[in-house]
Amino acid sequence: MHVVVNAAASADGKLSTRRREQVTISGPDDFARVDRLRAASDAVLVGVGTVLADDPHLTVDDPALREERETRGDAGNPARVVVDSSGRTPLDARILDDAATTYVVVARDATADRKASLADAGAEVLVAGDERVELSAALSKLGERGVEELMVEGGGEIIYSLFAAGLVDELSLYVGSLVIGGREAPTLADGPGFVESFPQLSLREVGRVDDGVLLRYDVVGSIESS
Ligand SMILES: NC(=O)C1=CN([C@@H]2O[C@H](COP(=O)(O)OP(=O)(O)OC[C@H]3O[C@@H](n4cnc5c(N)ncnc54)[C@H](OP(=O)(O)O)[C@@H]3O)[C@@H](O)[C@H]2O)C=CC1
Ligand SMILES: Nc1nc(O)c(N)c(N[C@@H]2O[C@H](COP(=O)(O)O)[C@@H](O)[C@H]2O)n1
Numbered sequence: 001m002h003v004v005v006n007a008a009a010s011a012d013g014k015l016s017t018r019r020r021e022q023v024t025i026s027g028p029d030d031f032a033r034v035d036r037l038r039a040a041s042d043a044v045l046v047g048v049g050t051v052l053a054d055d056p057h058l059t060v061d062d063p064a065l066r067e068e069r070e071t072r073g074d075a076g077n078p079a080r081v082v083v084d085s086s087g088r089t090p091l092d093a094r095i096l097d098d099a100a101t102t103y104v105v106v107a108r109d110a111t112a113d114r115k116a117s118l119a120d121a122g123a124e125v126l127v128a129g130d131e132r133v134e135l136s137a138a139l140s141k142l143g144e145r146g147v148e149e150l151m152v153e154g155g156g157e158i159i160y161s162l163f164a165a166g167l168v169d170e171l172s173l174y175v176g177s178l179v180i181g182g183r184e185a186p187t188l189a190d191g192p193g194f195v196e197s198f199p200q201l202s203l204r205e206v207g208r209v210d211d212g213v214l215l216r217y218d219v220v221g222s223i224e225s226s
Helices: 028-039 048-054 063-071 112-120 135-144 156-164
Strands: 002-009 043-047 079-083 102-106 124-127 149-152 170-175 197-209 212-224
Touching (some): 002 028, 002 156, 028 063, 028 197, 028 212, 043 156, 048 156, 079 135, 102 112, 102 135, 112 124
Parallel strands (some): 002 170, 043 079, 043 149, 079 102, 102 124
Antiparallel strands (some): 197 212
């Protein structure tokens, strides 16, 4: 499986505000790029924190891109994936509508009731891990269901865990021209943070998009602190 993380950050590296409310950081050309990236993916993954904060839809906006997917025999929209250990995804979340297949990946400890409610609401419930979702097992289960190209759209906790597990191949980061600030505001990689060994990136592309900068990196291993 090939895993691409895509995110938009402010110039000070924040994904949203300290209130965890969504901020429009990308401009129209960057949103169009994100739409193309979704259209080129088999599935788009987020953590449950992003579902609770943003109630995202995660579908392809441009009808021409959906048509291209259908012409090549794919569903109009990629599958959507929520990583959600205890099944906290609200049953009326937009991600559970019938626009695409939605996998909710829970841990074994999620209650049977919650799993059944999510399935009734339209999700395909997958189990990976005991108390918390184990990400390499989750990605294996998605692979078994035909997911080869996986796009990750945040947030900071899930992105950190994917880097920590060595599961990220590429990072596309749009840096918008605004400052959000706030020590509690989500950043690209939150979690406990790295202290001795850090994911090492190799810059493949840099360019101006809208009034910001798009940085594309390959993940090439790890770098030790000196
Ligand atoms: N600008 C941008 O590009 C984007 C911005 N955002 C912003 O980010 C914020 C949400 O980010 P955040 O709160 O970090 O939420 P995440 O979307 O990263 O979800 C985190 C949750 O995922 C669940 N989870 C399950 N398994 C794991 C695991 N192995 N590792 C980590 N998490 C796991 C946890 O909940 P549990 O323990 O219950 O399973 C955890 O709290 C919002 O403010 C949103 O607006 C989000 C996406 C993109
Ligand atoms: N690429 C990008 N730029 C921004 O400025 C953003 N705020 C985000 N947010 C992400 O997009 C999701 C919303 O998707 P839908 O429009 O509902 O399909 C949101 O949940 C974040 O993951 N992304």
